[in-house]
Amino acid sequence: MKKFHFCSIIVCAFLLSLSSFSQTRKELEKKRSELKKEIEQVNSLLFKTKKQKSNALDDLKDLNQKISIRERLIETIELEAKELDKEIKKNKKQLDNYNKELKTLKESYSDMVVKTHKSKSLQSKTMFLLSSESFYQAYKRVKYMQQYNDFRKQQGEEIIVKTKEVEKLNDSLLDRKKIKIRLISEEKSNKEEIESDKKEQEKLISTIKNQESKYKKTLIDKQKEEKKVAAKIDKLIREAIAKSNKEKGAKKSAEFSLNAEEKVLLANFEQNKGNLPWPVKGIITRKFGVQPHPTFPGININSTGLHIAAQENSDARSIFNGKVLIIQKHSDGKRSVYVQHGNYISVYNSLENVYVKKGDAIKTGEKLGRIFTDKVTGKTKLSFVLYKNTTRLNPSDWIQ
Structure with missing residues (x-):
């Protein structure tokens, strides 16, 4: 009985250990799935659009982004494969132990059956009981036979349990080997894709270098x-x-003077930092802040917000409740919508038409306008900027 209990403890410990491995691998599997979707988005939003005119700098930037994502995907696949190797090795070791335990149990059970058969050929249970010298001895012999039968039954059940555990581990091992084969195939395919992209990358870099002064200008x-x-x-x-401050009779300030309702809105907005919805579903093609140009050393790009590539005919949506503060029309015909959330302002640039007007109360997720699609490049991009009063913020810190 103690042996059976001890085996159960080992099995539980193994399953808990396996669970911790699986959790790590599940996280990597989730990350791999997300990166694959991101590559699909990049291909769909940046490479499947028809271009009337190509710009090598823009094409190189887009290609660099795709290569970067695919490199992260390959790295994730390799990490996932390593975790699988750990699981496979652990399963193999445990399988060996289980097979040894099963063999010992079967040998022990076989010896017991042989001994029982021999004892039955020598004397029957009845003779064994009748030969007792006293009633107490006969009672003890009955109890002994019952315990012996129970022990045999327990060993038989233990063999069944252990056999099922061995079968389960065998199936698990086969599953993990199949997953590993699929991962190796996926990694090979991605490496072939990245090699093809890098050849295209070299061509674009060569084109840019041949006309460096033109592209720099x-x-x-x-x-x-x-x-x-x-x-x-x-x-x-x-x-x-x-x-706004003048209308409220407040003193001159670089910050909004807020009434009670606006203060509540401000507090709610700040509580949702990091959980605000995206202004449009898509991929970020340019991050916030000063970044060195990937092709021209010494030239920095200062991005005031996020540039998000989206599907054609996509609408910009408000990231939170608020009111329309400004609707701006640019010289090229594009428009911008400014939405005030307390003393925060979200700005949605590069809209071809607008659905709201100044002073409108806006709800989270409400459509503000259709995002402009460049007829030359075929790309649809929203420029999204976030302010606290007059200070620009990194929108990535605020959206999900």
């Missing part, structure tokens, strides 16, 4: 234009704050 001009747009947005926000 285009980049610098684009940065100057973005800087002007950012300065205009900053100015509009300062003016909106000044106007």
Whole structure:
């Protein structure tokens, strides 16, 4: 009985250990699935669109992003394969132990059956009882025979349990080996894809280097234009704050003067930091902040917000409750919508048309306008900026 209990403890400990392995692998499996979806999105949003005119710099940036994601995918697959190796080795070791235990149990049971058969050929149970010298001895012999039969039954049941455990471990081992084969195949396929992408990457780099001065000028001009747009947005926000404070009879300040209702909205907005919905479903093609240009050393890109690539005909949606503070029309015909959330302002740039008007109360997830699709590149991108009063924030810290 003690032996059976001890075996049960070993099995429980093994299952708990296996669970901790599986948890790690499940996390890697989830990450692998997310990265595969991200690659699908990159292909769908950045590479499947028809281009009337190609820009090597933009194409290289998009390709670099895809290569980076695929490299992370390969790394995740390799980590997952290592975790599988650990599980397979552990299963093999445990299987060997189980087979040894099963063999010992079967040998012990076989010896017991032979001895029982021999004892039956020598004398029957009846003669064994009748030969007792006293009633007490006969009683003890009856109890002994019962215990002996119970022990045989217990050993038989233990063999059945152990056999099932061996079968279960065998199945588990086969499953893990099949998963590993699939992972190796997936890794090979991704390495072939990345090699193809890197060849295309080399071609684009060569094209850019051959016309470096042209591409540098285009980049610098684009940065100057973005800087002007950012300065205009900053100015509009300062003016909106000044106007709002003046209407409330508050003192001049670089910050919004808030009433009780706006303070409640502000508190709710801050409580949802990190859990706010995306302004549009898609992928981030440019992060917030100053970043070195991947092709031209010494040139930095200063991004005032997030650039999110989306499907054509996508709508920008408000990330939280608030009111429309400003609707801005740009010289190229595109529009921007500014939504105030207490003393926070979310700005949705590059809209081709707008569904709201200044002063409208807005709910979380409400459609604000259709995002512009560039007819030349075929890409649909939203520029999303977030402010606290006049200070720009990293939107990535706030959205899910």
